[in-house]
């Protein structure tokens with residue numbers, strides 16, 4: 380999967396203060412509840428002021444060029460310094476959270492256009508990245524939301540993006556939950572998570588268990604990545620909606636033109 384021009388290759392990161400900060404965040408707990416009380420882990424904001432300043436300085440607030448102009452996001456755009464910089468100058472791990480991926484765009488568009496799918500329901504967004512799909516679920520009236528990612532910086536970006544859209548905060552879980560027992564969720568959403576074969580295998584197993592244990596509804600947004608269209612999960616999908624991608628998203632995604640929402644039906 381291609382990231383933006385200046386930083387396609389993220390081989391290693393210099394051990395500077397941002398990396399140190401990131402490690403501090405990671406070791407401090409796995410659930411971010413940015414505006415106060417965290418029901419699982421006590422109190423306190425994990426949105427470090429220095430990291431917040433770094434994210435604000437190196438991203439742009441935008442709502443254009445995606446399928447969901449009603450959602451504002453802090454993203455890495457051509458007007459940001461690091462869009463053009465050498466990849467190895469970026470001081471953090473790969474900033475997947477700084478891109479609004481086409482799979483997530485389709486899924487978010489679908490939730491905004493079909494609020495009945497989420498209204499009053501509990502929703503888990505796995506691999507939330509910038510948080511747009513969780514935000515769309517919140518805007519459409521989900522009762523309970525958990526945004527999950529393995530990258531603590533994604534947790535901070537989601538926090539900032541909630542703020543931008545004037546939303547009450549929802550919990551953010553920074554942890555790989557794919558080898559854990561499933562909690563009960565009405566709906567699990569996954570935007571552009573099938574970009575790696577091993578990850579796709581783990582997701583399929585986890586989603587199967589989720590469906591068998593709790594009859595959870597699962598929606599997947601994907602723009603036709605080979606790791607998804609060539610995976611055995613294809614036999615267990617039902618197409619729900621397909622969207623034509625806006626020109627800027629096409630340009631950033633090497634020729635992808637559409638993105639589809641699938642329901643997982645094992």
Ligand SMILES: C[S@@+](CC[C@H](N)C(=O)[O-])C[C@H]1O[C@@H](n2cnc3c(N)ncnc32)[C@H](O)[C@@H]1O
Pocket residue numbers: 475476478479480481482483484505506507508509510511512527528529530533554555556557569570571572574578
């Ligand atoms: C391609 S991005 C998609 C982000 C967002 N869903 C979207 O569509 O814009 C994939 C995200 O999955 C996260 N991720 C990768 N493996 C994960 C795992 N095992 N559990 C949770 N998140 C994971 C990455 O950190 C990244 O933010």
